[in-house]
Amino acid sequence: MCSISVVIITKNESKHIVDCINSAKLISDDIIVVDSGSTDNTIELATKEGAQVIQINWKGYGNARNIGTKNTKNNWILALDADERITRDVVTAIKKLSLNNTSVIYGFKIISFFINQKVRFGEWGRDKVWRLYNKTAVDWNLNEVHEGLVGENTKRIMVKNGAFLHYTVDNIDEYNDKIFKYAKLSADKYYQKGKKYFFLQQLFSPIFSFIQNYFFRLGFMDGIVGWKIAMGSCKYNWLKYKYLAELTLAKP
Numbered sequence: 180m181c182s183i184s185v186v187i188i189t190k191n192e193s194k195h196i197v198d199c200i201n202s203a204k205l206i207s208d209d210i211i212v213v214d215s216g217s218t219d220n221t222i223e224l225a226t227k228e229g230a231q232v233i234q235i236n237w238k239g240y241g242n243a244r245n246i247g248t249k250n251t252k253n254n255w256i257l258a259l260d261a262d263e264r265i266t267r268d269v270v271t272a273i274k275k276l277s278l279n280n281t282s283v284i285y286g287f288k289i290i291s292f293f294i295n296q297k298v299r300f301g302e303w304g305r306d307k308v309w310r311l312y313n314k315t316a317v318d319w320n321l322n323e324v325h326e327g328l329v330g331e332n333t334k335r336i337m338v339k340n341g342a343f344l345h346y347t348v349d350n351i352d353e354y355n356d357k358i359f360k361y362a363k364l365s366a367d368k369y370y371q372k373g374k375k376y377f378f379l380q381q382l383f384s385p386i387f388s389f390i391q392n393y394f395f396r397l398g399f400m401d402g403i404v405g406w407k408i409a410m411g412s413c414k415y416n417w418l419k420y421k422y423l424a425e426l427t428l429a430k431p
Contacts, residue, residue, distance in 0.1 A: 181274060183311075185259060186207040186250035187230070192261035193219040195346065203263040206257065206273060207402040213247040221261075239317035241326035248314045253283070258310045261343075263289075266276040266340030272310065276338070282384045284328050284335050285311035293404045294349060301398030301405050302391075302412055308343060309335060324364035350409070359417045365415075366422030376427045381420035389413040 180339035185203040189196060189212055196212070203210050210230040213223055214236040225232050248256050255274055255278055259265070269287060276285065287304040291298045291428045298304055309328055319332035350353040389409050 180299050181206055181255075182253045182256045182278075183225070183257055183273070184253040185257045186211045186213065186242065186251065186320075187225075187243060187245065187259045187261055188213045188215070188245035189217060189221050189225070190215045190237075190259045191217045191219045191221060193217075193221045193224055194349075195261040196221050196224050197228060199259060199264060200225060200230050202266070203259060204229075205265060205267060205270045207253075209252045211247045211250050213243045215243060216326065216407075230279045239321055239323035239326065241321045241323075244319045244326065245321075249316075253312065254313050254315050256312055256314050258312075259343075262346045264346075265343055265345040266344060269338075269343065270341075272338045272340040276311075278313075279356035280334070281313035281316040282330060283295075283313075283328075284309050284317060284333055286335060286337045287311075289345050289349050290342045290396040293347055293354075293408060294351070295346075295403075296404050297403055298404060298408065300400040301393065301396045302400075303408055304330050304398075305396065305410050306345070307337065310343075313339075323368060324361055354407070354411060358411055359418065362415050363422050366426060369419075369423050370426040374423065376420060376424045378424075381417060381424065384420065385413040385416040388416045411421055 181291050183206055185207045187199055200210055210228045212225040212232045214234050222232050231249055233246060235243060244258055274357055286307050286309040287307050291303040291306055310327050317328050317333060319326050348357065389412065391410035393405065393413050398409045
């Protein structure tokens with residue numbers, strides 16, 4: 180095994196956690212699951228698969244990942260979401276890395292699936308994630324959503340071979356739930372950072388998002404799935420600014 184630990188964040192991920200852990204075992208025997216209050220059998224399944232489970236109160240994605248990182252045996256960390264998988268190609272590519280420079284953050288292409296259909300174009304077809312890092316030089320910021328890795332004098336390098344697999348949603352209801360969830364989290368982040376609300380931004384941002392993802396990024400090539408993803412992005416942007424407006428108006 181490589182001298183790499185894997186950190187997985189979860190909440191009610193019983194349908195994903197076993198496959199996620201099994202993919203993590205391809206590269207590490209030190210697997211940390213950070214759970215934020217699962218009410219299904221996620222914890223039981225993770226423990227049965229040999230992962231170390233840490234239960235926390237939710238304070239954001241970055242905070243959860245940092246807690247997991249602090250409990251790893253190794254300095255090099257591979258971060259995963261429960262609905263993601265690493266492949267043998269990713270493992271082969273990582274084993275070829277020298278891992279001598281602790282300030283390097285490694286990124287990977289990601290292949291997403293929408294209700295089991297592979298997404299090739301649009302916003303999701305361009306996805307990449309920055310997930311391999313050294314905990315002595317790099318941390319996660321504390322953003323509640325869209326968290327990122329930060330450190331002094333860091334260098335980002337994309338790993339050319341291999342890709343993560345991302346099983347995003349199993350049905351349209353789950354997709355809509357995620358849109359509402361992330362729109363609220365993004366609005367909260369904007370509000371906390373003092374971002375001002377403008378109606379024209381709420382009006383035009385969703386339209387631009389749809390045109391960009393469906394036409395310019397060729398989302399239409401994915402058929403009905405491309406349409407649903409582009410419309411979901413449009414809805415997300417509308418709701419994000421709607422919630423920001425509500426927070427702004429509620430301010431005393």
